[in-house]
Amino acid sequence: MALLDVRLRAGYLFLAVAIGHLVLISAQVNSRTGVPILETVTFGAFAEVQRGTSAVLNGVGGAWSGYVALxxxxxxxxxxxxxxxxxxxxxxxxxxxxxxxxxxxxxxxxxxxTELQIAAAQIIGAAASPDFRTVTIDKGTRLGLKADMAVLGPKGVVGRVVVAGPRASRVQLLVDRNAAAGALIERSRAQGVVVGAGDNRLRLEFVSEIADVAVGDLVVTSGIDGIYPKGFAIGQVDTVEKSGVTYRTIGIRPAVDFSSLEDVLVVLTPTPAQRVGAVDAEAEKPE
Amino acid sequence: MKAAWVLLATAAAIASQTTVDRWLAAGAVDLVLVVVVYNALASERVTGLLTGSFAGLVQDVLSGGVLGMAGLSKTVVGYLAGIVGTQFIVTHSASRFVVFFLATVLNAVIFMGLYELLGLRHFGAPFAAVAVQGVGNAVVGVLVFKVIELLPGAVERRRAARSRFRR
CATH class of the missing domain: 1.20.1070 (Rhopdopsin 7-helix transmembrane proteins)
Structure with a gap:
């Protein structure tokens, strides 16, 4: 009887917790009111743990490369x-x-x-879940970083800031499944949208069927998304599959090696779209 | 004491996950899931579901995903792994490997299924990625069991704790 009671209690607890999670999910999916406060606070606190872990690892790595691996x-x-x-x-x-x-x-x-104001930042952590392609950088709002600022690497586009804490920010990499950027083929000026594939790959979508796309073409940002400045390298077309006249898959090899990123540059200069948005927001403020 | 261990192990797993994921192939191992399944197998279903719920929520918060997605998937996985741990003898490395692998598959089915169902994220056909992560988690999980059991008196302490719980 006592054993049955324990099993029943465990079952009820399981049901309660599962329903709690479902309610939590439903509330967010229905509302979509931006970044939850809990997320920002927890992220800010955990970024310090990531900073510490990164500092210890960098220290050990520095000692190794400075003394042993010479x-x-x-x-x-x-x-x-x-x-x-x-x-x-x-x-x-x-x-x-x-x-x-x-x-x-x-x-x-x-x-x-075309002159851009930039801030250099160091990557101090990766995503907590393997299903998301994000990294944490060691600069935040104290240095003027905001959400939707473009993040670049020495070879091309890295991603955008999605959460900016005071001393650290989360960056969504362009290879994340939910990431996208306005793009164009440098040679033919054909426009499209580059989307992440989850692994270290990118796809070019929404390309006109009469557009000229060939393997080896350089893909750069078009600037129409209002986040990434125009003309920065995204990658190179490495597969073009056609089904009839329409493009079925255009695969892109990213210019940036996302598996070995260490330092990035955050573009602080607002894009024209962001400047317009800021002016509109200022105008809507009650006097 | 158990709650403190769960908190500490989860924090360590997430800190390690955010660190090793920079060097390993993306998504090769989910250390948080390993902690959840380990706790469920080493204790019982309630510990498994509470560990899964807590660890999953922390993972959701830090990943920027929808809060509750990883929480729900890891709650179910922790609860079922706890049942497996109490109903079957899971002391052999091979049986533990199977449990960790199946737990990874179940976690992926619930997590990705919910995202696809709600139309929030599309995963395509991630069979190879899930299989690779399943093997990665299973290898790490079996190694964690081996290492902890090598600690002096660990097996005796666990048996004593279990017999206290049954009485």
């Missing part, structure tokens, strides 16, 4: 010197190109609208 440094140094020399030549070439385009820009009276 073999072959001379050869590596030599190779780096050579690389630096060629990089300096490349900088000279790019500077000359930049000077040329700056003079052309001033001729067209476009001003310096």
């Amino acid at each position: 073999r072959n440094v001379r050869a590596e140094n030599e190779a780096l010197r050579q690389e630096l020399s060629s990089a300096r030549v490349e900088i000279q070439r790019q500077r000359a190109l930049a000077d040329r385009s700056r003079s052309l820009e001033s001729i067209l009276q476009l001003g310096s609208s």
Whole structure:
């Protein structure tokens, strides 16, 4: 009898907890009122744990690479010197190109609208659940970060800020299943939307059937989503499958290696769409 | 004491998850699920469901997903793993491997099923990813059991605790 009682109590408890979760899910799915306060507070607190874990690991890694793994440094140094020399030549070439385009820009009276204000940040943690592709960075609202700011890497687009805490922020990577960005093929200017596939892959969708897309084409941001600035590399087309005249699948190999990200840049300059949104919000404020 | 262990183990699992996921292949292991199933098998169904509920909710909050999705899936997994732990002899590594693997599959079915059902997220056909995570979780889970059982007097303490509970 007592055993039956224990089983019944466990069953009731299970039912109560399961129903509690279902109510919780229903409330969120129906309301959609932005980021819950619980999420922001817990995220802020846990970001400190991630910061600590990352600091300890970086310390151990630093000790290892600074003292133990110093073999072959001379050869590596030599190779780096050579690389630096060629990089300096490349900088000279790019500077000359930049000077040329700056003079052309001033001729067209476009001003310096492409200059972006950025903040460097370090990745201090990954997603708590393997089903989400997010990372935590060590900069937050104290440095001016806000939700929907674009995050870039040295090779291209990384993602966008989804939650900004005071000292840390969560970044949704472009490869997350729920991530998307307005994109265009650099060569043919064909427009589409790049969406994450969950693994380290991207897909280009909503491409016109008459658009010209070929394997090897560079895909860049189009700027129409109001989050990512125009012209930054997303990746390279590596598969194009057609079904009749329509594009069935356009696969993209991301420019950024998401499995080895360490440092990123957050774009602080608002996009034109964000500036318009801010002006509208200001106008709607009661006096 | 048990509650403190659950809190500590969950916090450690999430901290490790957010750290190892940067270096391992994405989604190769869900350490939080390993903690839930371990607790359920080592204790009983109530511990399993409470651990699952708590750990899943924390995971939801930190992942930015819908609160309760991982909570519900891990509650069900913890509860059923607790039943398996009390109804069957799950002391052999092979049987533990099977339980961890099936728990991963069940967790994925509920979690992804709910998201697909509500139209909030689309997972395509993630059979290979779930299978890989199932094997990853099973290997880590069996290793965790081995390591904890190697600790001095751990088996005796667990038997004593179980016999106290049955009386």
